[in-house]
Amino acid sequence: MNDKPVFSDLGRGKKQSIVCKASPIGHDDIPDAEILIVKTVPEFKDLPQAAEFYDNDAQDIFDRLTESLPGGTLARLTAKLLNHQASKCYFKIQDK
Secondary structure (H helix, E strand, O other), X not given: XXXXXXXXXXXXXXXXXXXXXXXXXXXXXXOOOOOOOOOOOOOOOOHHHHHHHXXXXXXXXXXXXXXXXXXXXHHHHHHHHHHHHHHHHOOOOOOO
């Protein structure tokens, strides 16, 4: 089995990854998902406005990923994200 994600460097700093979505269970339809990271972060007038902006972006990404990714991919992604953040705190979370 060679279902590795497809990664493409599209030039000019643009990158694309194509990964597998979850298999449907029963009659549930698993939606295709596309996340485009193309906008620039706006300037904020205060911290609550910044927090709301980041919360909304995070929730949208969370929704797309949890609706469409296989559980195994989502679990490993979660571990990698936690390790990425935790490395700034000098400890590691097991991701294997």
